[in-house]
Structures are given as C-alpha cells and as structure tokens.
Amino acid sequence: MTEPVTKSVDAAPKAGVQATRVGRPHASWALPGVLFFMFFAVAPMALAVYLSFTEWNGLGDPRFVGLDNWQNLVGDPRLTQSLTVTVLMTVVSWAFQTVIALLLGVWAAGKQRNRAILSAVFFVPFLLSSTAIALLFFALLDPNFGVIKGDTLGTTSGAFLAIIFVGGWQFIPFHTLIYQGGARQIPEVLYQAAAIDGAGRVRQFFSITLPQLRHTMAMSSVLMVVGSLTYFETVLILTQGGPGTDTAILPYLMYEAGFKSYDFGYASAVATFLVVAATGLSLLMVRITGFGSMRSVREGM
Amino acid sequence: MESYSRRWFLGVSGATMLTAGLTACGSSDSDSGKSGGQLTAFVWGDDAAKIQEDAVRKFNASSAAKKTGGTIKLQRIPGSDYPAKLRTAMGSPSAPDLFFNWGGGSIKAYVDADQLIDLHDIIESTPALKNGFLPSIIQSGALEGRPYGIPMRGMQPVLLFFNKKVFKDAGLEPPTSWTQLLDINKKFKSRGIQPFALGGADKWTELMWVSYLVDRIGGPEVFRKIQGGDASAWGDPAVLRAAEEIKSLVDDEAFGKGFSSVQYNNGGASTLLAKGKAAMHLMGSWEYPTQLGKFKDFAENDLGWVAFPAYDGGAGDIKNVVGNPTNYWSVSARTKNREAAIEFLKTCASEEYTKALIANGDIPTTANAGALLEDSPNPEFAKFQYELVQNAPAFTLSWDQAVKPDWSAPMLTEIDKLFLGQSSPKEFVTALKGLK
Numbered sequence: 199m200t201e202p203v204t205k206s207v208d209a210a211p212k213a214g215v216q217a218t219r220v221g222r223p224h225a226s227w228a229l230p231g232v233l234f235f236m237f238f239a240v241a242p243m244a245l246a247v248y249l250s251f252t253e254w255n256g257l258g259d260p261r262f263v264g265l266d267n268w269q270n271l272v273g274d275p276r277l278t279q280s281l282t283v284t285v286l287m288t289v290v291s292w293a294f295q296t297v298i299a300l301l302l303g304v305w306a307a308g309k310q311r312n313r314a315i316l317s318a319v320f321f322v323p324f325l326l327s328s329t330a331i332a333l334l335f336f337a338l339l340d341p342n343f344g345v346i347k348g349d350t351l352g353t354t355s356g357a358f359l360a361i362i363f364v365g366g367w368q369f370i371p372f373h374t375l376i377y378q379g380g381a382r383q384i385p386e387v388l389y390q391a392a393a394i395d396g397a398g399r400v401r402q403f404f405s406i407t408l409p410q411l412r413h414t415m416a417m418s419s420v421l422m423v424v425g426s427l428t429y430f431e432t433v434l435i436l437t438q439g440g441p442g443t444d445t446a447i448l449p450y451l452m453y454e455a456g457f458k459s460y461d462f463g464y465a466s467a468v469a470t471f472l473v474v475a476a477t478g479l480s481l482l483m484v485r486i487t488g489f490g491s492m493r494s495v496r497e498g499m
Numbered sequence: 500m501e502s503y504s505r506r507w508f509l510g511v512s513g514a515t516m517l518t519a520g521l522t523a524c525g526s527s528d529s530d531s532g533k534s535g536g537q538l539t540a541f542v543w544g545d546d547a548a549k550i551q552e553d554a555v556r557k558f559n560a561s562s563a564a565k566k567t568g569g570t571i572k573l574q575r576i577p578g579s580d581y582p583a584k585l586r587t588a589m590g591s592p593s594a595p596d597l598f599f600n601w602g603g604g605s606i607k608a609y610v611d612a613d614q615l616i617d618l619h620d621i622i623e624s625t626p627a628l629k630n631g632f633l634p635s636i637i638q639s640g641a642l643e644g645r646p647y648g649i650p651m652r653g654m655q656p657v658l659l660f661f662n663k664k665v666f667k668d669a670g671l672e673p674p675t676s677w678t679q680l681l682d683i684n685k686k687f688k689s690r691g692i693q694p695f696a697l698g699g700a701d702k703w704t705e706l707m708w709v710s711y712l713v714d715r716i717g718g719p720e721v722f723r724k725i726q727g728g729d730a731s732a733w734g735d736p737a738v739l740r741a742a743e744e745i746k747s748l749v750d751d752e753a754f755g756k757g758f759s760s761v762q763y764n765n766g767g768a769s770t771l772l773a774k775g776k777a778a779m780h781l782m783g784s785w786e787y788p789t790q791l792g793k794f795k796d797f798a799e800n801d802l803g804w805v806a807f808p809a810y811d812g813g814a815g816d817i818k819n820v821v822g823n824p825t826n827y828w829s830v831s832a833r834t835k836n837r838e839a840a841i842e843f844l845k846t847c848a849s850e851e852y853t854k855a856l857i858a859n860g861d862i863p864t865t866a867n868a869g870a871l872l873e874d875s876p877n878p879e880f881a882k883f884q885y886e887l888v889q890n891a892p893a894f895t896l897s898w899d900q901a902v903k904p905d906w907s908a909p910m911l912t913e914i915d916k917l918f919l920g921q922s923s924p925k926e927f928v929t930a931l932k933g934l935k
Contacts, residue, residue: 255904256590257612341757342771351700352759352919438700441759442916457583458908460608 243473249466256460267467276443276451277468283358284447288426291362295422296415299370303377304407317378324371332435335364339436354444357437361445364432369425373418380414381407416487420480427476448472536569536836538596538843541585543826544575546792547652547785550855551599557851558843569839571597578764579701589614589831596834597843601900602640602648602827608904609829615647616830621841622646631848636864639824639896648827649844653784653861654888656822657707657897660786661779662772663803665692673779674808675817677715677744684753687778693755695748696777698763702911703899705918707781708748710821710898712741715810719819719893726901733931737814742917742924749918759919766793773797781807783822784884788860791876798860804880806887820891823900825864857881862888906934 250267252260271277306317323331339350339360350356388406397405430449433439439446439454446454448468456465542551552573559570574595576584582605588594589609600606609615622628622637632650640648661673669690674680684694698704713721717737724732748754755777761767769786771777773794780786790798809817828847830840846852848865856863857875862884875881888894899907913930916922922930 255608256586257608257614339760340767341755341760342767342776349757349760352757440700440915441919442921443912444921454908457586459905460586461905 246466246469246473249462250470252463252466254462256462260463263463267463270464271467271471276446279443280446280448280451283445284427287358287362287429287445287447288423290358291365291426292419292422294362294366295370295373296419298366299373299418300377300411300415302370302374304381304403304411306374306378307381317374320374321371323368326368328368328431329435331364331368332432335360335367336436351437352441354441357441357445360436361429361432364436365426365429368432369422373422376418376421377411377414380411384410412487416483419487420483423483424476424480427472427479448475536567536839538569538571538834538836538839539593540571540573540597540599540828541576541581541588541595542573542599543581544577545785545789547788547859547861548573548575550852550859550861551651553855554846554852555843558846561846563842563845564839567836567839567842569836569842571839571843594831594833596831596836596840597828598831599651600648600827600829601823601897602825603642603896604900604902604904604907606647606829607642610642610647614832616832616834616837618646618649618830622649625841625845627845627848631845631865631867633864633866636824639894640827648829649847650825650864651828651847652826653856653863654822654825654884655783655785656820656884656888656891656894657711657781657783657807658786658804658884658887659779659781659807660772661803661805662775662777662797663801665775665778666803669778673803673805675805676808677810677813680808683778684748684751688752692775693771693777694753694779695755696761696768696771696780697754697758698761698768699754699758699915699918700760700762700767701764702915703897704763704768704782705914706898706911707783707821708745709741709914709917710895711781711807712744712810713737714819714821714893714895715807715815715817716740716744716813718814718816719895722895722898722901726898728903730932730934733928733934738931739924739928742927745917746920746924749920754918759915769793772802784862787877787880791860799877804883816892818887818891819893819895820887821895821897823897824894909934 249260251262251264253263253266254260302320306313306320336351338345341347341349341352348356350360384407388410389402392402392406428449429447430453433445433447433450434453437445439450449472452465452468452472455461455468540551540555542548552575555571555573558564564570581599585595585598585600586608589598594614606615618628628649636650636654637646637648638644640646640650659673665687666673669686669692671683671686674683687694697708710722713735717735717740721732721735721737724735755761755771761771763769763782766789768777768780768782769789770793772780773790787798787802787804790802806817807821809815828844830837830844834840850867850871853863853865853868853871854874857868857871860876860880862868862872862875862881869885872878872881872885895901899911902910910931913922913927916930917924917927
C-alpha cells in the first residue's frame with residue numbers, strides 16, 4: 199500500500215504547477231456566457247427587485263410605493279404557511295430522491311449489460327416535460343375515473359405526497375445519472391483492497407462508496423434543494439396550491455399574486471425573497487459540505 | 500478568489516433557474532405578431548369556440564374583409580389560463596386586437612388603463628349594431644354606462660342540471676325547495692348515487708352554490724351591497740346561513756368524497772352526471788353544449804334542467820338568476836385596423852351567426868334570436884332559458900366577475916376553504932369581512 203501513496207503525493211503538486219504555468223483561457227472567452235447570463239438572469243432579476251417597490255397591475259406604468267409590498271409580505275400569514283410548506287417539501291423530497299437515486303445510481307454503475315439497458319429505460323421520465331407528467335398523474339389520480347380511486351389530491355397529506363412523488367418520479371433519473379457517474383469514478387483498487395481485508399458488500403458500500411460519493415451527493419443535493427424551491431408546474435397542475443392553500447409553495451404564491459390577483463408588485467417581492475433565500479441556502483450548503491473548496495476525495499490515499 | 504467565484508456561480512445559477520421560471524410565465528405570448536392588416540383575436544378555448552372559428556373563416560373570405568384589408572387570426576386560449584394570458588398580452592406590445600371577455604369587472608383594469616375602444620358612438624352610428632342586440636345585454640357588460648363590448652355568445656344563467664334517467668330509476672322529481680333537495684339527497688345516497696357533481700378543483704364551480712344560496716336566503720340585495728365594495732356587507736346573516744348549509748351538504752357527502760380533485764374544465768364533473776354517477780350538477784348553461792360535445796346521446800335524451808330551488812322562508816325569489824349575461828368581444832385601442840374590427844363585430848348580429856349559436860345549443864342575445872329559437876337542437880331548453888332570463892326579477896353577475904378584481908382570488912380561496920372544511924362558516928364570514 200505504500201507505493202500508490204508516494205506516487206500520488208508526488209504527482210499532485212506537479213499537476214498543480216503545470217496548470218498555473220499553462221495559464222487559463224483569456225477572460226474574453228467568458229463573454230458570450232456572461233452576456234447571456236446578464237440578459238436572461240441578471241436583468242430580469244433587477245427588474246423584479248425594482249417592481250417589488252412598485253404597485254403594478256400589468257397595464258400602464260408601475261407606481262412607486264416604497265416598502266409597502268415588503269411590509270405586506272412580512273405581515274402576510276400566507277407567507278409563513280407557504281414558507282413552512284416549501285421547507286417541508288424541500289426536505290422530504292430531498293430525502294426521498296437522494297435515497298432512491300443513490301441506490302439506483304450505484305447499482306447502475308455496474309458494467310453488466312442488463313443494467314445499462316435498464317438505466318436507459320429509467321432515464322425516460324426525465325425526458326418528458328413536467329407539464330405532461332403532471333397532467334398524466336392528474337388523470338391517474340382522478341377520484342372517479344382514475345387508476346388510483348380515492349380523494350388523493352383533496353386531502354392535505356395526499357396532495358403533499360402526490361407532489362413529492364411526481365417530482366421524484368421525474369427527477370430521480372437525473373440524480374441517478376449523477377450518482378452513476380460518481381460511482382464509476384471510484385477506483386477499483388479500493389474495493390479490491392477492501393475485499394482482501396474481508397469487507398463484505400454492505401461494509402464496502404458504507405466505508406468506500408458512500409464516503410467517495412461525498413461531493414457527488416453535495417452537488418446533487420444543491421440541485422435538488424434549489425430545484426424544489428422553484429418547483430412550480432406540478433403544483434399548478436396537480437393541486438393549484440390546494441386543498442385550500444395547503445400546498446401553496448412560494449413559487450405558487452408568487453404566481454397567484456401575479457397572475458390571479460394581478461398584483462405584480464407583491465409578486466415581485468415574493469420573487470425577490472425567493473432569489474435571496476435560494477441563493478443564501480445554496481451558498482450555505484456549499485460551505486457546509488466543503489464542496490466549494492473542491493478538495494480531492496482521494497486526499498491522503 | 501477561485502473558490503469564491505465557483506460558489507458565486509453555483510448560487511447565482513440557482514437564481515437563474517428561478518428567474519427563468521418567472522420570465523417563462525410572463526413571456527408566453529410572442530407569436531401574435533401582426534403582418535399588414537391582420538388582426539389577432541383571443542377567444543376562450545372551450546367546445547363552443549368552433550362557432551367563432553367558423554365566423555372568422557367566413558369573415559376572412561368576405562368582401563368586408565377585402566374592403567378593409569384586414570383578416571383575423573383567431574387564437575384559442577385554453578380554459579382557466581385565459582384571464583392571465585390576456586392580461587400578459589395586453590401589457591405587452593403584442594396585444595390582441597379583439598378579445599373575449601365577461602364584461603363588467605373583467606375588463607375594468609383595461610378600461611382604467613385606456614386600452615379599450617369606447618364603443619358607444621360606433622354602436623349609435625351603426626344600425627347593424629344598434630338594433631342588432633337586446634339593449635339590456637349590451638348595457639350589462641358596460642362600465643359606468645359606456646359599452647366596451649359586443650355580445651358574441653349566448654346568455655349563461657346557472658341552472659340545476661339533472662340526469663333524467665337516474666331520477667326516473669329512483670322514482671324522484673327534481674327539487675323545487677331546499678327541504679325537498681335535502682330529502683332527495685338522502686334517497687340518492689341510500690341508492691349509492693352521489694347527489695351532486697361538483698368540479699371542486701376549479702373554485703368557481705363552488706362559487707355558484709354560495710351565490711345561489713345567498714340569493715335564495717337573503718335576496719339579491721345582499722350581494723348588491725357586497726359588490727359595492729363594502730366588506731362589512733359580508734356580515735349579513737344570509738352569508739353565514741348559506742355557509743352553514745354548504746358545510747352540512749359537504750359533511751353529508753352530497754358532493755361525493757373526492758369533489759376537490761374533480762375538475763370542470765377537463766370534463767370531469769360533466770362526465771359524472773352523464774354516466775349517472777351523480778344525479779345533479781349546478782352549472783352554467785354552457786353545460787348543455789359541453790354535454791352535447793362530449794356525450795351526444797345523453798345530452799339529447801337524458802339531460803334535464805330546473806331553476807335553483809327556493810329556500811324555505813328565504814327572502815329570494817326562485818325566479819332570480821345568477822350567471823353571466825353573455826360574453827363580449829372588446830376592441831383594443833391599439834388596433835391598427837379599426838374598420839376591419841368593426842366589420843367583424845357586425846357579423847355577430849347577423850342571422851347566420853345567430854343561427855350557428857342556436858345550432859350549438861346557445862341562446863343568443865341578438866334581437867332576432869327569439870324568432871329563431873325553434874331551430875335550436877333543443878327548443879325546449881332554449882325557451883326555458885330565454886324565459887327564465889326574461890322573467891328574472893334580478894340577474895346577479897357571477898361574483899368573481901362582479902366584485903373588484905383584487906377581491907376575486909382571495910374570495911374564491913375562502914370559498915374553497917369552506918368547502919374543504921378548513922374554515923368553519925363563522926371563520927369564512929370573518930375572513931371575507933377582512934378583505935381589503
């Protein structure tokens with residue numbers, strides 16, 4: 199075991215030096231990307247921030263009202279409810295998707311042909327549009343003519359779980375793909391060494407696969423969390439925030455304020471709040487998981 | 500710096516997904532660019548839109564279209580997204596020239612923003628329009644006495660539809676009083692039939708129950724006060740009483756167990772009635788063309804209708820009607836070809852268009868409609884509706900169209916919560932009194 203260690207310790211600094219010497223591409227290469235990003239992300243975002251200080255019904259010119267929308271937002275009981283539902287939905291769908299995607303991904307990383315074929319089949323739901331998927335499940339859940347008879351979408355827990363399930367059904371394939379890639383990166387020698395030491399499958403999974411997938415998990419989790427914060431079509435089509443306002447997550451609250459009540463000022467305040475919350479949360483997650491420092495998982499090997 | 504920028508990128512890319520979602524909602528209309536004299540028209544895309552499609556096709560081939568150099572491109576906008584899509588389009592440079600609406604409150608924001616053509620002078624100077632429609636109908640869609648719309652569909656009172664076969668099998672007659680209604684409910688339930696179909700996933704279907712009950716219990720004045728914008732008017736005892744009746748219907752499972760997952764817009768509730776799983780369905784008169792489009796045999800043979808029953812001891816007349824007078828075409832002030840638009844509006848008063856509406860089961864509001872009703876696929880239904888509306892002491896406009904726009908969505912949410920049992924009748928009234 200000594201030889202590989204010295205080798206990698208030797209190799210690492212060399213590679214680092216080389217990278218600095220060759221240099222990075224000129225900054226102008228980033229220009230198309232930056233322009234695209236400015237135009238489609240930063241500019242609309244700035245507009246939303248501006249609109250959050252105005253009163254606007256979609257017609258004519260916005261009227262500046264100062265902090266009115268923000269004061270309403272802070273005092274709105276629906277924001278508190280919405281925030282609770284959003285957080286709950288994010289946590290539950292993270293747990294649901296991560297467990298299944300991790301197991302499936304590790305399984306799919308095997309080189310057997312049947313696994314390759316089945317992973318291709320599993321990937322199909324991700325290719326469908328969220329709207330089509332939501333409509334499909336809405337029909338399946340119809341209490342009178344659906345496959346699953348019963349008032350699934352009419353009860354608070356039923357509607358909540360249906361949204362989690364439909365979201366999972368769609369996005370698990372994507373995260374499976376990420377985990378599959380991650381699992382294939384794990385050097386075979388680790389398993390060989392573990393086998394020599396007498397570790398069984400389960401032990402190998404918990405002592406090698408899981409720790410090695412740390413960064414994969416961090417990335418997949420950030421994507422899931424940010425994704426569920428912006429989860430919208432499924433809620434719109436399956437429940438319209440219902441029953442009552444029980445599944446009205448933040449993006450839906452924003453949609454309702456904007457496109458049902460035509461209060462675009464208030465909707466923009468919700469949108470700005472969402473941007474700040476989502477950015478803060480993903481920065482926090484990146485810091486906690488140590489993903490930002492990008493240290494190699496093979497450190498000290 | 501290196502790690503900062505990467506984290507920054509991750510964070511901001513999250514935000515990009517957000518705004519991408521936001522802008523996707525806002526920019527759904529980019530295909531209505533106009534070329535030359537072409538006009539765009541938005542219409543509510545239900546089964547009945549085929550009448551407007553035919554009318555547009557005929558207009559585009561007509562000499563009037565050639566003379567004014569304008570043809571019309573009709574866009575069918577699906578169901579419940581219509582108001583939002585219209586608002587977005589009207590706020591953008593590519594607004595439609597003509598659009599379908601419900602008159603009154605539904606166009607108030609556009610009138611306030613000076614986006615619509617005041618049709619008063621045009622109607623006065625155009626005999627085809629001035630004499631073409633029942634004057635009261637043009638007025639019902641007007642704002643402060645100024646008309647902004649030309650009637651383009653049938654009158655739409657809300658009626659209690661029922662399945663004749665189901666009633667016959669049970670040996671029952673449709674209810675004319677609330678006590679009878681409750682009695683009938685019990686009998687249907689013991690036969691395993693759900694008394695009422697209700698598409699509770701669309702909140703406006705629940706609104707019909709509230710509107711009629713408040714009218715029957717307290718009379719049309721109760722809502723007239725609310726409509727005036729006085730939130731304390733929700734405190735009228737009739738509103739509480741209506742809410743209590745609804746609660747007991749829901750508790751009694753009169754709407755079935757899963758009503759809040761059933762839609763009207765996708766045909767769910769109508770199918771329940773047609774298949775005999777439900778005995779009755781409180782719905783606008785468009786239920787008839789809807790059934791005709793989906794279940795022709797049922798619509799022609801087994802679909803029955805009555806007025807909403809009277810409430811024992813209530814102040815409201817059984818002859819009062821709730822619903823929509825009709826739908827209107829309004830013209831955008833920004834249209835490039837006003838002449839063509841007006842020529843097209845004239846066709847809405849034509850005998851040909853009236854006949855097409857009648858053939859579809861609608862009761863047009865044109866002046867010549869009365870004499871043509873015999874040609875309706877169901878003259879009995881046509882005359883029932885026509886007389887109902889003619890003899891109604893009060894015609895209350897659908898609440899969600901009648902109240903001021905910022906009340907509409909929260910009001911529907913509160914009604915939904917009442918139906919779901921999330922708020923008690925008392926909480927319901929308190930919440931409505933709190934509307935700003």
